[in-house]
Amino acid sequence: MPVIAFRQALKDAMDEEMARDQNVILMGEEVAQYNGAYKVSQGLLDKYGPERVIDTPITEEGFTGVGIGAAMVGLRPIVEWMTLNFSAQAFDQVLNNAAKLRHMSGGQLNVPIVFRGPNGPAEYLSSQHSQSFQAFYSHIPGLKVVAPYTPHDAKGMLKSAIRDDNPVIFLENEMMYAWKGEVPEEEYLVALGKADIKRTGEEVTLISFSKPMQTVLEAAEVLEKEGYSAEVLDLRSLRPLDEEAVFASVVKTNRCVIIDNDWPMASFGSYLGWLISKNCFDSLDAPVELVAMEDVPMPYNHNLELAVQPSVEKIVTAAKRVMYV
Amino acid sequence: MAEQVLMLALSPTMEEGTIVKWHKKEGDPVAQSDIICEVETDKATMEYEAVDEGTLLKILVHDGGQARVGEPIAVVGEPGEDISGMLKEAEQKPEPDASESAAPESAVPQVKAAPAGGAAGAAATTPSAPQVPAGEVKASPLARKMATGHGIDIRVLRGSGPAGRIVKRDIENALRRAASYGPAAAVGVQGPAASGKDERIPVSGKRKIIAQRLAESKFSAPHYYLRIDVDAGAMMAARQRLNARLPKDPAGKVSPNAFLIKFVAETLKKYPVVNSSWQGDAILRFGKIDIALAVAQDDGLITPVVRDCGSKGIVQIDRDLKNLIDKVHNNKLTPDEYNGATFTISSLGTSGILEFTAIINPPGSAILAVGRIHKAPVVGDDGAIGVRSQMMLTLSCDHRVIDGAVGAAFLSDLKAFIEYPIDLLY
Numbered sequence: 001m002p003v004i005a006f007r008q009a010l011k012d013a014m015d016e017e018m019a020r021d022q023n024v025i026l027m028g029e030e031v032a033q034y035n036g037a038y039k040v041s042q043g044l045l046d047k048y049g050p051e052r053v054i055d056t057p058i059t060e061e062g063f064t065g066v067g068i069g070a071a072m073v074g075l076r077p078i079v080e081w082m083t084l085n086f087s088a089q090a091f092d093q094v095l096n097n098a099a100k101l102r103h104m105s106g107g108q109l110n111v112p113i114v115f116r117g118p119n120g121p122a123e124y125l126s127s128q129h130s131q132s133f134q135a136f137y138s139h140i141p142g143l144k145v146v147a148p149y150t151p152h153d154a155k156g157m158l159k160s161a162i163r164d165d166n167p168v169i170f171l172e173n174e175m176m177y178a179w180k181g182e183v184p185e186e187e188y189l190v191a192l193g194k195a196d197i198k199r200t201g202e203e204v205t206l207i208s209f210s211k212p213m214q215t216v217l218e219a220a221e222v223l224e225k226e227g228y229s230a231e232v233l234d235l236r237s238l239r240p241l242d243e244e245a246v247f248a249s250v251v252k253t254n255r256c257v258i259i260d261n262d263w264p265m266a267s268f269g270s271y272l273g274w275l276i277s278k279n280c281f282d283s284l285d286a287p288v289e290l291v292a293m294e295d296v297p298m299p300y301n302h303n304l305e306l307a308v309q310p311s312v313e314k315i316v317t318a319a320k321r322v323m324y325v
Numbered sequence: 326m327a328e329q330v331l332m333l334a335l336s337p338t339m340e341e342g343t344i345v346k347w348h349k350k351e352g353d354p355v356a357q358s359d360i361i362c363e364v365e366t367d368k369a370t371m372e373y374e375a376v377d378e379g380t381l382l383k384i385l386v387h388d389g390g391q392a393r394v395g396e397p398i399a400v401v402g403e404p405g406e407d408i409s410g411m412l413k414e415a416e417q418k419p420e421p422d423a424s425e426s427a428a429p430e431s432a433v434p435q436v437k438a439a440p441a442g443g444a445a446g447a448a449a450t451t452p453s454a455p456q457v458p459a460g461e462v463k464a465s466p467l468a469r470k471m472a473t474g475h476g477i478d479i480r481v482l483r484g485s486g487p488a489g490r491i492v493k494r495d496i497e498n499a500l501r502r503a504a505s506y507g508p509a510a511a512v513g514v515q516g517p518a519a520s521g522k523d524e525r526i527p528v529s530g531k532r533k534i535i536a537q538r539l540a541e542s543k544f545s546a547p548h549y550y551l552r553i554d555v556d557a558g559a560m561m562a563a564r565q566r567l568n569a570r571l572p573k574d575p576a577g578k579v580s581p582n583a584f585l586i587k588f589v590a591e592t593l594k595k596y597p598v599v600n601s602s603w604q605g606d607a608i609l610r611f612g613k614i615d616i617a618l619a620v621a622q623d624d625g626l627i628t629p630v631v632r633d634c635g636s637k638g639i640v641q642i643d644r645d646l647k648n649l650i651d652k653v654h655n656n657k658l659t660p661d662e663y664n665g666a667t668f669t670i671s672s673l674g675t676s677g678i679l680e681f682t683a684i685i686n687p688p689g690s691a692i693l694a695v696g697r698i699h700k701a702p703v704v705g706d707d708g709a710i711g712v713r714s715q716m717m718l719t720l721s722c723d724h725r726v727i728d729g730a731v732g733a734a735f736l737s738d739l740k741a742f743i744e745y746p747i748d749l750l751y
Contacts, residue, residue: 281466282466282467283467285466285467324494
């Protein structure tokens with residue numbers, strides 16, 4: 001099976017869907033002539049032309065709104081935000097138009113659109129460009145929010161997202177674009193809303209998604225070396241959320257650590273913690289732990305930048321705390 | 326008008342109950358016959374059905390807490406109703422303490438005196454077994470569920486989690502300890518203490534009742550014992566044939582106990598004296614043959630009763646028995662399922678015990694102790710030595726009701742039935 005980078009998997013997904021459906025278009029800052037700020041849209045302008053691969057001005061609210069309007073009248077736009085941090089500019093369009101129109105039109109309007117871009121901390125980007133947006137977007141009914149970890153899932157889920165008739169927020173990460181993984185040559189889809197057990201274990205369930213999965217899997221190996229068996233669950237999709245898979249794992253292991261690289265208060269991880277406490281109460285041997293980003297704006301100093309994020313050490317410590325060892 | 330919800334006697338011998346779990350929380354509406362909580366009595370866990378309608382305003386005895394029969398455990402009334410007076414009154418109730426229930430009027434001054442008397446004074450005023458308020462026992466939800474499922478008294482365990490929290494491994498350890506001491510060993514009772522320190526284990530309600538009933542039986546009924554060696558070969562062969570013929574039952578094969586119960590029932594028909602009870606001024610001859618089987622539990626033992634064995638076949642008896650034993654293991658046996666046996670059988674064969682004597686289980690007048698079925702060399706009537714499946718039966722009789730000759734005749738006929746089951750038809 002070919003081993004390709006995450007950015008290539010995303011490109012292949014867009015390429016295949018644009019070839020399959022004339023209505024699929026890509027728009028955003030630098031997506032066309034520059035081949036994407038992170039080279040995710042490499043070659044798409046040449047292949048599909050400037051009518052379908054569109055460079056936009058630096059106006060997130062404007063081009064996000066244009067994309068939503070285009071979706072309402074039958075296109076299936078992919079809007080690339082250069083980073084989710086810039087999507088704050090376009091938040092009103094997403095919250096009040098993309099997420100609401102199907103509901104407020106009584107189902108007469110659909111908004112089949114994908115908003116995608118890097119989310120969460122990369123490196124040396126300081127406070128305003130290192131933020132995580134999963135809590136903001138997964139808070140909103142009417143949206144789907146997905147965050148794959150592997151190139152395989154990135155391709156299969158982006159294809160599903162493009163075909164979905166609902167607005168989908170597709171979370172990537174700058175550091176992940178170069179990460180490689182096996183991706184089948186033949187066409188496939190990965191359904192939105194299905195978690196994936198990355199590693200089976202017996203004594204504690206570690207739940208995460210997107211880039212922190214790598215740290216979580218390393219932590220699981222450290223735990224194994226010390227004689228503890230951790231199950232690792234990759235949510236892949238935050239909304240819809242695969243509650244069944246989460247509960248089944250926690251009921252099996254009786255202990256749970258959630259790793260969410262976002263501020264802890266009112267975060268996706270804290271919501272998931274509540275959901276587990278409520279539904280698995282009698283199966284829990286310890287309170288659910290949350291390893292989150294520290295509750296501070298991201299420092300610029302690199303040592304501090306790393307220190308405020310979930311680490312192997314923090315995850316192992318939390319896992320041991322719930323196992324009482 | 327708010328009403329107090331009182332602890333009820335949910336079994337005939339119950340003096341005190343432990344709230345296992347509230348099904349309603351404060352503020353919940355309560356309708357008549359709603360199950361508001363589960364109560365562990367001296368024998369089983371029972372569901373408490375609401376008598377009063379209204380809103381559950383206040384829970385006075387929380388999960389794990391204990392209350393004596395007649396003490397308030399909650400208040401039901403209209404939402405927003407002022408129940409402060411009622412709560413004050415409930416608070417002034419003396420602590421559930423044996424010495425105080427004997428002399429309630431002295432309770433208040435005693436409690437007041439405690440702080441002034443210092444440590445020694447306080448100790449002197451609480452002579453009963455130390456009651457650990459269950460509300461203060463820290464345990465994970467999983468540990469609580471496991472403990473309830475296995476009938477473990479969580480208050481006697483020592484938690485290994487933070488601040489002494491009882492967690493899954495503490496329950497697992499307790500179960501392991503219990504298993505290594507055999508099925509009848511009490512869970513929660515520490516084994517040979519590794520610390521070298523003595524430990525006081527509070528007596529559970531069930532243990533209290535076991536102690537009381539058996540001591541009463543042994544000290545008041547003059548026991549005597551008869552022992553007979555029985556060839557169980559015919560019975561075991563019959564059982565094998567029956568099990569081979571029966572459609573595969575998921576519950577398992579018909580047990581030897583079902584056979585024994587049937588043989589005893591048939592023998593009791595011939596000897597109604599053995600199916601009787603000493604009543605002081607009369608001997609009560611039971612109209613039915615209700616045979617109990619002593620069943621070990623993690624924290625004691627219980628005697629589920631198969632009713633009317635005289636008119637049931639072996640297969641039916643086995644079904645009834647399995648059903649009852651299932652309930653025992655789920656802690657769901659109700660008092661009418663374990664009370665009032667006219668005869669009891671106790672078997673320790675599976676533990677390898679060859680023979681033993683049992684204490685009579687009132688109101689019955691006799692109990693049969695069954696030993697292990699084992700291969701033994703036996704000198705036959707013809708003088709030849711053969712290998713047989715032997716089983717030792719020991720009958721304990723209450724001499725006030727059953728004289729030696731009657732007891733002996735009963736046991737001898739029982740032996741004959743077991744060895745020549747065809748005799749049952751004569």
